[in-house]
């Protein structure tokens with residue numbers, strides 16, 4: 001996948017989300033697994049951040065805790081200036097609905113609804129009216145105008161994921177979380193979706209956090225956060241696939257023991 005950079009990324013500024021000293025454990029006693037171990041990280045507004053690391057390093061757990069889909073064992077999570085870790089279930093559900101967008105590996109579209117109905121579904125559920133001009137911009141950017149009346153089964157995988165991207169963008173959420181968004185796509189469709197995610201950050205000011213295994217996908221981001229064993233071990237600005245691949249290779253090396 002090539003790394004296209006239409007505009008330089010904006011300077012670092014405010015944070016769209018942050019976690020402060022978050023620990024997440026599954027199980028107790030001998031069976032305890034520390035999926036996140038005292039993690040502190042900020043997600044800058046208006047930028048595209050990739051989260052990488054070996055399998056089991058805690059990427060999905062970090063994203064789920066940040067998005068309020070999972071609770072933390074200790075520490076605090078903020079989206080904008082709201083502390084998620086203090087909200088009851090009802091408020092958390094409302095915050096997720098109003099301020100967060102999601103894109104998953106499995107597109108999670110409703111099969112009986114058309115592309116357009118899928119795109120506006122979260123707004124409809126929230127009882128909000130779509131901003132038509134914004135909706136038109138999103139639909140044209142993802143190139144779905146000729147397919148709006150089609151149902152998911154009549155669309156290619158790439159088109160279905162573009163519907164999911166448009167759905168995430170439709171409400172202009174403060175932050176979008178994408179979990180392996182290109183995991184089910186061939187490389188050409190994957191590149192289209194990544195290019196679109198990148199332009200929604202560069203041209204529309206969206207904030208995106210994406211978990212990925214693919215150094216080529218991470219290269220579309222403005223920065224990469226590397227996790228290992230539930231801890232953040234490195235960050236990289238202006239990544240290229242080569243630089244990310246090189247860094248990932250380091251995770252496979254046995255630890256050097258000093259004598």
Ligand SMILES: Nc1ncnc2c1ncn2[C@@H]1O[C@H](COP(=O)(O)OP(=O)(O)OP(=O)(O)O)[C@@H](O)[C@H]1O
Pocket residue numbers: 026027033034035053054055056057058059060061062
């Ligand atoms: N529900 C659960 N119960 C017990 N352990 C869990 C649970 N979910 C995750 N874990 C453990 O927490 C650790 C981190 O898992 P996580 O799914 O966040 O890693 P990941 O980096 O996303 O992995 P992958 O790249 O393979 O998807 C792993 O050791 C995993 O086995």
